[in-house]
Amino acid sequence: MSAAPVQSAGVVVGRAEEAARMVASRKRWDRFFMIGGAVLSFLCIAVLAVLVADLVRDAWPRLEWGFLTRDQSNDAEQAGIKTAILGTGLVMLVTAVTAIPLGIAAGIYLEEYAKKNWFTTIIEINIANLAGVPSIIWGLMALGLLVYGLKTGQSILTAGLTLGLLVLPIVIVATRESIRSIPQGIREASFACGASRLQTVRYHILPYSMSGVLTGCIIAMSRAIGETAPLVTIGALAYITSVPAVPFSEKAWPLEAVATRAVQVDAPIETGASGGVMQFRIELPDETPGAKKHAVVKATRDVTIPAGASAAQVGEAIEATPDLTARLDSTGLLRVENEQFGGIVLGKDTSGVAAALAMKQEGGRHGPLDWLSSSFTVLPIQVFDWVSRPQQNFQINAAAAGVVLVMVTLVMNGVAIFLRVRLRKRLQW
Amino acid sequence: MTSANVSNLQVGNAGDRQRAVEVVVPTHGRDVSGTIAAVDSRAASSSQSASLVKAEVRGLDFYYGKFHALKNLNLAIYDKKITALIGPSGCGKSTLLRCFNRMHDLYPDTKYSGEIVLHPDGLNLVGPGIDPITVRMRISMVFQKPNPFPKSIFENVAFGPRLRGIKGKDALEAEVQRALKGAALWEECKDRLQDNAYRLSGGQQQRLCIARALASDPEVILFDEPTSALDPVATLRIEELMRELREKVTIIVVTHNMHQASRVSDYTAFMYLGELVEYGETPQIFQRPKKTMTEEYISGRFG
Numbered sequence: 001m002s003a004a005p006v007q008s009a010g011v012v013v014g015r016a017e018e019a020a021r022m023v024a025s026r027k028r029w030d031r032f033f034m035i036g037g038a039v040l041s042f043l044c045i046a047v048l049a050v051l052v053a054d055l056v057r058d059a060w061p062r063l064e065w066g067f068l069t070r071d072q073s074n075d076a077e078q079a080g081i082k083t084a085i086l087g088t089g090l091v092m093l094v095t096a097v098t099a100i101p102l103g104i105a106a107g108i109y110l111e112e113y114a115k116k117n118w119f120t121t122i123i124e125i126n127i128a129n130l131a132g133v134p135s136i137i138w139g140l141m142a143l144g145l146l147v148y149g150l151k152t153g154q155s156i157l158t159a160g161l162t163l164g165l166l167v168l169p170i171v172i173v174a175t176r177e178s179i180r181s182i183p184q185g186i187r188e189a190s191f192a193c194g195a196s197r198l199q200t201v202r203y204h205i206l207p208y209s210m211s212g213v214l215t216g217c218i219i220a221m222s223r224a225i226g227e228t229a230p231l232v233t234i235g236a237l238a239y240i241t242s243v244p245a246v247p248f249s250e251k252a253w254p255l256e257a258v259a260t261r262a263v264q265v266d267a268p269i270e271t272g273a274s275g276g277v278m279q280f281r282i283e284l285p286d287e288t289p290g291a292k293k294h295a296v297v298k299a300t301r302d303v304t305i306p307a308g309a310s311a312a313q314v315g316e317a318i319e320a321t322p323d324l325t326a327r328l329d330s331t332g333l334l335r336v337e338n339e340q341f342g343g344i345v346l347g348k349d350t351s352g353v354a355a356a357l358a359m360k361q362e363g364g365r366h367g368p369l370d371w372l373s374s375s376f377t378v379l380p381i382q383v384f385d386w387v388s389r390p391q392q393n394f395q396i397n398a399a400a401a402g403v404v405l406v407m408v409t410l411v412m413n414g415v416a417i418f419l420r421v422r423l424r425k426r427l428q429w
Numbered sequence: 430m431t432s433a434n435v436s437n438l439q440v441g442n443a444g445d446r447q448r449a450v451e452v453v454v455p456t457h458g459r460d461v462s463g464t465i466a467a468v469d470s471r472a473a474s475s476s477q478s479a480s481l482v483k484a485e486v487r488g489l490d491f492y493y494g495k496f497h498a499l500k501n502l503n504l505a506i507y508d509k510k511i512t513a514l515i516g517p518s519g520c521g522k523s524t525l526l527r528c529f530n531r532m533h534d535l536y537p538d539t540k541y542s543g544e545i546v547l548h549p550d551g552l553n554l555v556g557p558g559i560d561p562i563t564v565r566m567r568i569s570m571v572f573q574k575p576n577p578f579p580k581s582i583f584e585n586v587a588f589g590p591r592l593r594g595i596k597g598k599d600a601l602e603a604e605v606q607r608a609l610k611g612a613a614l615w616e617e618c619k620d621r622l623q624d625n626a627y628r629l630s631g632g633q634q635q636r637l638c639i640a641r642a643l644a645s646d647p648e649v650i651l652f653d654e655p656t657s658a659l660d661p662v663a664t665l666r667i668e669e670l671m672r673e674l675r676e677k678v679t680i681i682v683v684t685h686n687m688h689q690a691s692r693v694s695d696y697t698a699f700m701y702l703g704e705l706v707e708y709g710e711t712p713q714i715f716q717r718p719k720k721t722m723t724e725e726y727i728s729g730r731f732g
């Protein structure tokens with residue numbers, strides 16, 4: 001009779017031991033994962049920190065305010081990233097203005113309006129796929145559709161639209177996710193009060209999804225800001241001396257076409273206007289053509305062309321300048337030649353020059369949106385350009401521009417996190 | 430056929446928003462199929478005067494896709510009374526309730542047939558040409574889970590009036606105050622109108638939702654298990670409030686709780702599998718049910 005309790009007590013003891021064993025084993029695993037996870041996280045952060053520190057060390061000599069505000073130059077120490085910052089800012093503006101409203105509208109449409117049918121299913125699948133398309137493909141698309149098709153040129157507009165399309169899926173997906181997190185009860189409450197679909201979106205859906213939407217927009221922008229490949233594809237320039245057309249500013253000589261061609265043969269031309277006279281400053285490299293890409297400037301020559309000059313007069317003016325000869329070649333291009341660095345092409349039949357002169361005579365100011373068709377460079381392309389130069393000095397510039405780019409993206413992501421935390425705090429259901 | 434039972438529809442004073450139609454029902458509520466289950470108010474000792482009908486459900490069928498959720502329902506909702514819908518889970522109480530404010534229109538593949546006629550003007554709430562928004566402007570709803578907007582208390586209540594084009598701080602404040610008083614919430618939150626609604630307790634949130642429903646100045650308020658997420662004290666306050674609201678509006682309440690139905694309601698409809706089994710004055714349903722199924726349900730033998 002007394003055996004039964006002892007026996008059952010034995011069972012209990014056995015169970016307790018087993019339970020203790022199980023608990024101990026689980027605790028071991030817990031510790032294992034905790035330590036492993038901590039080590040891995042630390043490693044990730046350490047690698048990142050080392051990379052950033054290395055970049056900053058490389059960039060150190062250039063990390064001063066002037067670097068941000070100086071124009072481009074062939075002298076690494078004199079070169080700054082003003083044009084790249086301006087270009088990045090303006091391209092991002094176009095990207096934001098196109099991608100954000102379109103993306104939010106599309107997200108709202110898909111979540112709140114679209115009926116579930118094969119058509120919307122196809123749209124949804126495509127949006128998911130678009131987010132995964134390599135960015136170079138977007139560049140090719142933009143080249144064919146915008147540059148060649150719609151003739152938007154190698155401009156800020158083209159770049160902004162390209163990047164806008166590139167990040168559109170990100171904005172759409174973020175908007176949809178954010179909208180989906182709003183409980184259905186909130187929608188029903190709004191409708192039950194007599195609100196229309198539009199009023200429900202306007203007063204509830206949009207405000208309550210704002211934190212997610214804004215976060216998505218910022219993530220989209222920080223993705224766009226670092227994109228290089230599609231911009232190279234559509235022909236962004238590394239070397240830009242002119243700032244984009246400032247709204248309502250006085251028109252300068254539209255000689256970008258001329259300068260572009262000059263750059264192609266490594267002889268940068270700076271152009272400027274004074275009165276009714278056009279001036280080229282042609283910098284003569286001290287090395288033979290094609291030997292090195294970015295040669296050191298040896299001499300400059302100013303060419304002064306009177307207003308309203310004909311092609312022949314332009315030619316004469318160039319001829320009159322020491323070391324330079326001008327001729328129309330067999331294809332009708334005006335070639336400027338120099339014994340040392342060979343030829344540069346100024347333009348077909350001097351049409352660029354003639355147009356410039358005609359425009360200058362008209363006078364006038366830029367329209368508010370003329371900057372859209374300006375050529376541009378952006379930070380990543382500037383980095384890319386400098387990195388590809390052989391001189392050590394330009395590597396420092398590249399590192400410094402890289403630091404600026406990293407800072408900008410870090411700040412954007414910081415803002416995204418801040419917004420998410422701040423706006424989410426007010427939302428609870 | 431339908432008008433045979435509900436006869437002599439007498440329209441009250443023209444222009445009076447609260448007017449309703451007097452119904453003289455010669456017999457007891459008959460069998461559910463085919464006729465309107467109206468209650469002979471003169472025969473029932475508990476009612477003081479002849480009840481007016483606020484809404485009539487006539488031959489209502491409702492489908493979720495192919496699923497036939499409501500089957501040929503007929504019943505009269507009495508003006509400024511509380512009508513409770515009871516029945517086991519899934520019998521279609523919420524579905525019926527949500528027909529009254531066309532909530533089903535928000536979702537695809539739903540279909541109404543039959544009529545819900547709102548008196549005094551005879552608007553068919555589920556008529557194909559009727560805009561759900563015009564329906565919801567007159568009939569508001571309180572949901573099972575308190576669902577205030579994540580905005581201030583003030584903005585929650587002001588939403589309905591704003592939708593109706595009321596502008597100006599003073600006018601809106603007056604509306605908000607009236608609604609909050611109506612929902613017995615004014616004293617508790619008159620000093621914190623700008624606080625986020627989610628800082629209120631669950632019971633207060635539900636009363637805020639009632640205030641929001643009241644601010645639209647509705648003719649009918651629909652309650653879908655309004656206390657199922659609340660504690661007993663908050664539940665009692667809501668029930669008390671519903672009794673007070675009965676002075677001004679017609680109330681239809683879905684409830685899972687038999688005691689609640691018997692405590693609060695004037696009329697009770699018992700539903701089962703999408704059909705109306707029995708409808709009558711609440712004391713009659715609970716004390717002298719005519720159908721054995723009703724009796725089994727209210728005595729807790731199934732459901």
Ligand SMILES: Nc1ncnc2c1ncn2[C@@H]1O[C@H](COP(=O)(O)OP(=O)(O)O)[C@@H](O)[C@H]1O
Pocket residue numbers: 493496498516517518519520521522523524525
């Ligand atoms: N959106 C829907 N789609 C399909 N069937 C539904 C839907 N909502 C409810 N039902 C079905 O309709 C019936 C009635 O549901 P409901 O009205 O919610 O019941 P209750 O009486 O518990 O409120 C149930 O069988 C339920 O499964």
Ligand SMILES: [Mg+2]
Pocket residue numbers: 522523524683
């Ligand atoms: Mg229900």
